[in-house]
Amino acid sequence: MKAVVAAAGALCLLILGIFGVGNTVLTSVPFADDEQRAMYDDVVREYRLTIPGSVLLAVDTVRFHQDFAWVGLETVRQTAELFSACGAFDPLIVEGRGKGRRVAFRVPRSGEVEFGAYPEGVTAELTDAEGRSYANHSTLAAGDYWIEVTAPSESTRYESRVYLDLVPCGQQEISDVLDRLGLVGDDRAMVYHLIAMYLPKEENYGHIMPGPFVWPVADTWPITSPFGERLDPVTGEWRVHTGVDIGVPEGKAVHVATDGVVVLAGWDGNYGNAVRVAHGDGVTTVYGHLKTVLVTVGQHVGKGDSVGLVGSTGKSTGPHLHFEWRVNGEPIDPLTVYHWTPEETP
Ligand SMILES: [Zn+2]
Numbered sequence: 001m002k003a004v005v006a007a008a009g010a011l012c013l014l015i016l017g018i019f020g021v022g023n024t025v026l027t028s029v030p031f032a033d034d035e036q037r038a039m040y041d042d043v044v045r046e047y048r049l050t051i052p053g054s055v056l057l058a059v060d061t062v063r064f065h066q067d068f069a070w071v072g073l074e075t076v077r078q079t080a081e082l083f084s085a086c087g088a089f090d091p092l093i094v095e096g097r098g099k100g101r102r103v104a105f106r107v108p109r110s111g112e113v114e115f116g117a118y119p120e121g122v123t124a125e126l127t128d129a130e131g132r133s134y135a136n137h138s139t140l141a142a143g144d145y146w147i148e149v150t151a152p153s154e155s156t157r158y159e160s161r162v163y164l165d166l167v168p169c170g171q172q173e174i175s176d177v178l179d180r181l182g183l184v185g186d187d188r189a190m191v192y193h194l195i196a197m198y199l200p201k202e203e204n205y206g207h208i209m210p211g212p213f214v215w216p217v218a219d220t221w222p223i224t225s226p227f228g229e230r231l232d233p234v235t236g237e238w239r240v241h242t243g244v245d246i247g248v249p250e251g252k253a254v255h256v257a258t259d260g261v262v263v264l265a266g267w268d269g270n271y272g273n274a275v276r277v278a279h280g281d282g283v284t285t286v287y288g289h290l291k292t293v294l295v296t297v298g299q300h301v302g303k304g305d306s307v308g309l310v311g312s313t314g315k316s317t318g319p320h321l322h323f324e325w326r327v328n329g330e331p332i333d334p335l336t337v338y339h340w341t342p343e344e345t346p
Helices: 009-019 034-046 053-063 073-083 174-181 185-204
Strands: 092-097 100-107 111-115 123-128 143-150 157-165 223-225 228-231 238-241 243-246 253-255 260-267 273-280 283-293 306-310 321-327 330-332
Touching: 034 053, 034 073, 053 073, 053 174, 053 185, 073 174, 092 100, 092 143, 111 123, 143 157, 174 185, 238 243, 260 283, 273 306
Parallel strands: none
Antiparallel strands: 092 157, 100 143, 111 157, 123 143, 223 243, 228 238, 243 321, 253 306, 260 273, 273 283, 283 306, 283 321, 321 330
């Protein structure tokens, strides 16, 4: 393996250029796919929320145990409604046929108006009770308004929608939404973890996609415990979790992230039966709690090779894979290695 250091941008671009996409073994972190992510962004726009779609996504990731098979447009809208203190404003539809018409509407509180396009030759004027005229995207005070449509002939058909941006009247805080959903303890910590991971880079949130490394388990399995501080499920104490736990049933094959040499294969204390692979440049990956180890120390392994089977050996409360990524001995969040910005996407 060439230069695999951290999850650094330019380097990832370089590696991507070499490896590209399309391995037979699953290479994506099971999360939400592109279509699902786009749905969250669209709903945020639809509800005119001031948060990025990644926040809704983080909440649903935890709510549905990362099982996006359960998530559809209606579910995403329900999550958006939890954040939208005012609810979405139903657009006022101005439609008709003929030389035009005058439609009255009431603005319940101050907001920005947006009216859609009219057909060729049709014009619309927005006025208030005093006859003052307002341009598209004006801020309207609460009160009564009229849209006056003028069409060139009796046979002209027209339809347009008037939207009011009313959300600034109050968007719910994330903590309020989590309260309402009853997400506490580890679930709550997980939501904040996901938000912290993606929010500073909201333009690239969720761009966990096929990359230079193979995700260690095929098919979609939830990340049941993230990297970082957490409440230890065995001792009940706060400690640093040096990897991610992936909720995979016993016996599933564990694939090595990339080429390397096996430096440990067998019992490793709390890790139970484990495999450690050195990839060069100080990078090692660790696969813990295995039921069966399929490699031996000193063996060269290629990206995607099976190194063991998922189990629950060592300090473990049930079958799962503990997956670790270390750089010069220091653990880093494996998800960051499988995460890069859209500019770097091939
Ligand atoms: Zn773990």
